[in-house]
Amino acid sequence: MDQINWHTFFFLLSALGACTFALMVVFTSNIVRMAFFLVLSLTSTAGLFFLAGADFVGAMQIMIYVGGTMVLLVFGVMLTAQERFVSLKTSGGTWSLAALAGGALLAVLLQTAFSVDDWKAGDTAQAGQSQTTATRIGLGLLGARFDEGTSGYLLPFEIVSIHLLVVLIGAAYLARAKRRAKPSADNPADRSD
Amino acid sequence: MAEFFTTNLIEYVSLSEAWATPLGYILAAMIHIALLLNVVAVGALGFIWLERKVAGRIQDRLGPTRVGGRFGWLQTLADGLKLITKEDLMPAAADPFLFRVAPYVAFCASFAAYLALPFATGWVGQHLNVAVFFILAVLGIEVFGVILAGYGSASKWSLFGAMREAAQVVSYEVPLGLCVIVPVMIAGTMDLIAIGDMQAGMVWNWFIFHDPFTFITFWVFFTCATASVNRAPFDLAEAESELVAGFHTEYSGLRWSFFFMAEYGSMFLVSVLAAILFFGGWNGPIPITEIIGLNETNGALAGYVGNLLGMTNLIIKASLGVTVMIWVRWSFPRLRIDQVITTCLKYCTPIAAMMFLGAALWILYLPGGLWATLRLSDPLGHTREAAPDQQAAAMPADGERE
Numbered sequence: 001m002d003q004i005n006w007h008t009f010f011f012l013l014s015a016l017g018a019c020t021f022a023l024m025v026v027f028t029s030n031i032v033r034m035a036f037f038l039v040l041s042l043t044s045t046a047g048l049f050f051l052a053g054a055d056f057v058g059a060m061q062i063m064i065y066v067g068g069t070m071v072l073l074v075f076g077v078m079l080t081a082q083e084r085f086v087s088l089k090t091s092g093g094t095w096s097l098a099a100l101a102g103g104a105l106l107a108v109l110l111q112t113a114f115s116v117d118d119w120k121a122g123d124t125a126q127a128g129q130s131q132t133t134a135t136r137i138g139l140g141l142l143g144a145r146f147d148e149g150t151s152g153y154l155l156p157f158e159i160v161s162i163h164l165l166v167v168l169i170g171a172a173y174l175a176r177a178k179r180r181a182k183p184s185a186d187n188p189a190d191r192s193d
Numbered sequence: 194m195a196e197f198f199t200t201n202l203i204e205y206v207s208l209s210e211a212w213a214t215p216l217g218y219i220l221a222a223m224i225h226i227a228l229l230l231n232v233v234a235v236g237a238l239g240f241i242w243l244e245r246k247v248a249g250r251i252q253d254r255l256g257p258t259r260v261g262g263r264f265g266w267l268q269t270l271a272d273g274l275k276l277i278t279k280e281d282l283m284p285a286a287a288d289p290f291l292f293r294v295a296p297y298v299a300f301c302a303s304f305a306a307y308l309a310l311p312f313a314t315g316w317v318g319q320h321l322n323v324a325v326f327f328i329l330a331v332l333g334i335e336v337f338g339v340i341l342a343g344y345g346s347a348s349k350w351s352l353f354g355a356m357r358e359a360a361q362v363v364s365y366e367v368p369l370g371l372c373v374i375v376p377v378m379i380a381g382t383m384d385l386i387a388i389g390d391m392q393a394g395m396v397w398n399w400f401i402f403h404d405p406f407t408f409i410t411f412w413v414f415f416t417c418a419t420a421s422v423n424r425a426p427f428d429l430a431e432a433e434s435e436l437v438a439g440f441h442t443e444y445s446g447l448r449w450s451f452f453f454m455a456e457y458g459s460m461f462l463v464s465v466l467a468a469i470l471f472f473g474g475w476n477g478p479i480p481i482t483e484i485i486g487l488n489e490t491n492g493a494l495a496g497y498v499g500n501l502l503g504m505t506n507l508i509i510k511a512s513l514g515v516t517v518m519i520w521v522r523w524s525f526p527r528l529r530i531d532q533v534i535t536t537c538l539k540y541c542t543p544i545a546a547m548m549f550l551g552a553a554l555w556i557l558y559l560p561g562g563l564w565a566t567l568r569l570s571d572p573l574g575h576t577r578e579a580a581p582d583q584q585a586a587a588m589p590a591d592g593e594r595e
Contacts, residue, residue, distance in 0.1 A: 006218065032291060032344050039337060055323045063330035066337075067366075134323050134383055 010051055017044035029089065042066045056134045197221075225318050229307045237457035238269045240512075244519045251523040279446035284347055287443065291345030296444070296451035299338025303458040306331040310465055311386045312507055313475045313500040324385040325373055328466060329366070332421070335455060336362040339423075339430065339440045342452070346443040354439025357530055358423060358430035364537045365420040371545035372414035375407055375552045376400045376470040385466075389474030396478040401471040406551035411471045413545050415514075418463035420533070422456065425522035429530055464514030465507065472510050475503030 021041035025034050042065045049058030090098075113119065139145065143154030199217030206213075242257070245268065249256025261267025283292055309324040309331075311317035321327050336359055343355020379400055380388040392398045401411045420427040431439030441452050468474060482488065487499030528536065 030288070032288070032341070036291065036294070036341060039334075043334075055321050055327065059323050059327040059330045063326070063333065067330060067333035134326075
């Protein structure tokens with residue numbers, strides 16, 4: 001052994017973290033602790049992206065999943081955390097159904113992952129090398145992939161942008177202060193909001 | 194650095210390569226960690242002392258005067274010793290695991306963001322191509338520690354404080370992201386070292402003087418940064434008059450001090466970020482190190498001294514930023530929660546969006562003037578096409594609003 005393979009070491013560390021914390025999400029009954037372990041699991045996944053040299057995707061993973069989703073989840077958890085929901089008890093039937101669905105997905109993914117020959121090569125020379133991915137991603141989203149000479153993803157990007165805009169406007173519409181033109185006294189439903 | 198240690202270990206300590214390689218890596222990692230940890234911890238010591246002195250002067254007092262000589266400069270150390278000896282209390286109804294882990298989450302998030310923060314050309318823990326984005330993302334995790342603290346304490350005050358902080362930080366991430374995009378768009382990269390190096394030269398190369406839009410953007414950025422690190426007048430999460438001490442009501446001793454290390458760490462972090470994005474980073478108002486030739490071309494020692502001066506320059510700028518934050522804290526009254534959210538949604542976000550559009554049009558039609566000739570590096574060699582990267586940088590802001 002002339003050199004420890006640090007990429008393998010950190011890959012195993014991150015992968016172990018992601019799997020362990022994912023399992024702890026499943027086996028914890030307290031809902032806020034679940035959210036905490038989910039954050040740790042997602043952060044470990046971001047570590048895998050950094051290890052693969054995909055800095056932008058890794059940072060995006062932290063920003064969106066860990067930052068956004070977690071804070072939103074915690075909001076939801078706290079606003080709904082009534083006494084009876086603080087500790088979730090899962091019935092045996094739900095467990096077996098979840099195990100079936102999860103196991104089936106795991107089997108499919110494992111089968112897929114080990115069936116691609118390119119992924120078995122074990123070329124770790126490039127691992128951990130920070131690459132200039134942000135510019136390429138940006139150009140690709142604007143419809144130009146100079147590295148492969150193909151057209152990019154302008155249409156999906158625009159569709160997603162419009163979709164997000166619609167969601168934003170919808171959220172603002174739903175959350176706005178409701179003002180009635182004529183608050184009628186005979187309709188109790190009007191007064192209740 | 195790891196290779197340096199490895200070769201030296203083999204040569205002078207006569208270790209075998211199998212042992213020298215991991216030891217070299219571990220030594221290099223330890224040195225990086227120790228340096229960064231010292232920046233955070235010693236910085237917090239210094240800034241807490243500074244805060245007490247500035248607060249004293251603003252309120253016509255002297256502040257600390259006794260501990261450690263005339264200016265009381267060892268006061269924070271004495272406070273720290275006191276905090277270590279205090280009893281570690283935990284409410285009986287608290288969630289023990291979350292209560293204990295929350296201070297570390299806050300501190301780790303604040304500290305992890307320093308990994309990608311450069312202090313001079315090449316002086317950075319880990320050179321990331323998307324450093325700005327990484328720092329903002331990691332800094333966003335800090336609020337998670339606060340929420341866990343608020344929930345884990347099993348106290349109404351703590352929970353209210355945490356919920357306020359969550360609402361505030363999530364809201365202010367949007368205008369903060371929009372403000373950061375402007376210098377990123379001008380530079381055409383998210384690499385902080387490249388952004389800093391592009392502003393080399395005289396003072397008018399700084400991005401704050403690039404065009405009128407960046408000038409306004411800086412002030413919006415500073416407001417949002419103050420809010421996102423939870424400083425007065427945006428310190429609702431620990432409003433003493435209403436919530437006892439907010440999210441850290443139930444904390445005492447060393448755990449409490451971790452929250453404060455995280456707060457001062459983030460303050461310094463956003464100040465360094467502001468200095469790099471808008472005030473030229475390690476490049477002074479007058480390029481003295483360039484004029485007298487302290488750079489890599491004149492040998493490693495000259496480059497080292499030049500970098501050292503640049504780092505001093507950056508730290509002075511960032512400390513000025515922290516001082517302004519302290520000044521603001523002791524001058525303005527605390528805002529109400531509705532005023533905080535109004536400031537964000539009705540003022541900061543629209544202004545930041547307008548500045549973003551204005552700066553985009555500016556670099557499209559007036560690409561720089563003085564600027565274009567002094568441009569040092571460009572990722573793809575397109576002077577006029579900063580648009581792709583700008584779109585890539587705009588994406589996180591879209592994602593946040595999801």
